[in-house]
Amino acid sequence: MKMIFNMAGNMLVNQHADINKTTSLLEDESKVEFICVSNLFMTPSAKYADIVLPGTTFFERYDIGVPWCFGDYVVFGDKTIDPLYECRDEYDVFAEVADKLGVKEQFTEGRTILDLVKESVKRTREELDPSFPTFEEFREKGVHHFKFDEPLVGFKTQIDDQENNPFETPSGKIELFSKTLWNMNQRQEIPAIAKYISSWEGPEDPLIEKYPLQLISWHYKRRCHSTYDNMPWLEEAAKQEMWLNPKDAEKRGIKDGDRVQVFNERGSLYIDVKVTIRITPGVAGIPQGAWYTPDKTGIDQRGSVNVLTSQRPTPLAKSNPQLTNLVEVKKA
Numbered sequence: 001m002k003m004i005f006n007m008a009g010n011m012l013v014n015q016h017a018d019i020n021k022t023t024s025l026l027e028d029e030s031k032v033e034f035i036c037v038s039n040l041f042m043t044p045s046a047k048y049a050d051i052v053l054p055g056t057t058f059f060e061r062y063d064i065g066v067p068w069c070f071g072d073y074v075v076f077g078d079k080t081i082d083p084l085y086e087c088r089d090e091y092d093v094f095a096e097v098a099d100k101l102g103v104k105e106q107f108t109e110g111r112t113i114l115d116l117v118k119e120s121v122k123r124t125r126e127e128l129d130p131s132f133p134t135f136e137e138f139r140e141k142g143v144h145h146f147k148f149d150e151p152l153v154g155f156k157t158q159i160d161d162q163e164n165n166p167f168e169t170p171s172g173k174i175e176l177f178s179k180t181l182w183n184m185n186q187r188q189e190i191p192a193i194a195k196y197i198s199s200w201e202g203p204e205d206p207l208i209e210k211y212p213l214q215l216i217s218w219h220y221k222r223r224c225h226s227t228y229d230n231m232p233w234l235e236e237a238a239k240q241e242m243w244l245n246p247k248d249a250e251k252r253g254i255k256d257g258d259r260v261q262v263f264n265e266r267g268s269l270y271i272d273v274k275v276t277i278r279i280t281p282g283v284a285g286i287p288q289g290a291w292y293t294p295d296k297t298g299i300d301q302r303g304s305v306n307v308l309t310s311q312r313p314t315p316l317a318k319s320n321p322q323l324t325n326l327v328e329v330k331k332a
Contacts, residue, residue, distance in 0.1 A: 003034045007090055008055060010226040012037070012045035014292050017309040017322050019300075020267045023048065038090050041230060044292040044304075054087040061089045062117045073145045076138050079114075089113060181316075189315040200312065201326045203282075211264050211326035213248065213284045217305045220287035229291045240303045241274045243285040244329065249275045252329060259332040262286070264308055264325065270332055271303030284329060288322075 006012045012035075016022045025031055026048045037049035046052050058065075063077030083089065091113050098107035111119070121135045133144055157165040166172030170180060182192035189197060198204045203214065222238035223229045229240075242262065244254065254260060256275040261268060262284065271286065279285050286305040293302035300307045309322040 001032050003036070004032055006035070006037045006039075006045060006049070008039060010039075010043045010045045010291075013048055014044040014226050014304060014306065015289070017306055017311045017320055018266050019292055019304065019307045020298075021311060038093070043226070053090075053093060054085070056083045056087050056089045060084070060087065062114045064117055064120055072148070073143060075143050076141075078139060078142070186315065199324050201310070201324050205326065207326050211328045212282070213327050213329060214282060215262075215305070215308060215325040215327045216283060216285045216323055217288040217309075218285065220289060223289050226289040226291060229289055239272070239274075240287060240290045241272045242303065242329075243274050243276055243279040245279050245281045245283070246275050246277060247281045248284070248329075249273065252331060254329070254331050260329050261332050262303075262308065262327050262329050264327045266310065267300070267307035269300035269303055269305075269307045273329075284327060 004012070009015075013019060013022055013026070026035065034051075035049045036051045036053065037043075037046040038053040038055045039046050040055055040057060042052070058077050059080045060083045061077070062079045065075040065077055067073065095104055095108050098104040118135050121132070121138055125132045125134070129146065131147070132138075133141065138144060153159070155167075158167060162173075167174060169175050169178075176193060178192050181190055184190055191197065201207060201211075219225070220238060220240075222234040222240075223231075228234055242260065249255065252260075254273055254275065256273065258273050259270060260273050261270055263269075286303055286308075288305050290302045290304045292300055292304040292307065294300050306322070308325055308327055310325060312321060313319065314321050
C-alpha cells in the first residue's frame with residue numbers, strides 16, 4: 001500500500017478501533033507513503049494527512065440522498081451556491097488528476113456531476129420505477145416517496161415456490177445446522193449450530209480481575225457518528241460523559257460530575273462521569289464519536305472511546321468487535 005485517499009470520513013483515525021495502534025501505523029512511512037484527506041473540517045483523521053483538500057458541502061454540489069441505501073424515499077440535493085474560496089468537489093479533483101494522467105475523457109465520459117444526477121434519475125425511471133418523477137419534477141418537489149401495493153414479505157419467492165427459488169445455501173434450504181461451518185473445524189468460536197459463545201473481554205474472561213468494568217458504547221443524539229462533535233452548542237444539549245452505576249462509583253470514590261481516567265492495556269482517556277442507575281452495575285458506557293484530542297503526553301482528553309477498543313476481528317465475518325472491552329476507572 002503506497003497511498004491512502006480518505007474522503008469525507010473520520011474513519012482513518014477517530015472511528016477506527018485502537019486509536020493508539022492505528023496512529024502508530026499511520027505515522028510509519030515504511031507502511032504507507034502518502035495520505036491525502038478531503039474534508040470540510042480539520043478532523044482527527046485529517047491531522048494525519050500529508051495533504052488536506054477542502055471539499056464541498058451539500059449546498060455547493062448536486063446530489064441524490066438516500067437513507068442507508070435501502071429506504072423508501074430519496075431526496076434531491078440541489079446546488080444553491082458555487083464552492084466557496086478554494087473548496088472543490090472531489091469529482092472535479094479526480095477529473096483534474098485524470099487529466100494530468102491523460103485519461104480525463106475515460107474517467108468523466110464528458111459528464112459533469114449534474115449530468116450524473118440526471119442519468120441516475122433516467123435509469124431509475126427506465127429500470128426500477130416508471131412512476132419515478134422526471135429530473136425537473138424531482139428537482140421541483142425535492143423528495144420522492146416510493147409507493148408499494150402490498151406489504152414486503154421476507155423470502156416470499158421461496159415461500160411460494162421453494163423448489164425453483166432455493167436459498168443460497170449448499171442444501172438450498174434454511175440450515176439450522178451448517179455443514180460449511182462444521183467443516184471449518186473452529187467450533188470453539190464458529191459453531192455449526194446457533195449457540196452461546198463466551199466472548200473475549202467479556203464477563204467470563206479472566207482479564208476481568210484486572211479490568212472489572214464491561215465498556216459499552218452507543219450512537220449519541222448530539223452527533224451522527226463523529227459528525228457535529230465540533231459543535232459547542234451541541235455540547236450544551238448533550239455533554240460527552242461516561243455513564244457509571246452508583247454502586248461502581250461508590251467503590252471507587254467517584255461522584256457525579258467527577259473527572260475520571262478510563263484505561264486498559266490499549267490506552268487511556270479522561271472524561272467526566274454521569275452517575276446513574278440507568279446503567280447496569282459492572283458496566284460503563286461512553287458515547288461513540290467524540291473527536292480524539294490527545295494532550296502532550298498522548299492521553300485523550302475528550303473521551304474518544306476507540307482509544308480503548310480492540311482491532312481483533314470477529315471469527316467468521318472478520319468485522320469490528322468494538323463493543324467487547326474491559327476497562328478500569330479511577331478518579332482523576
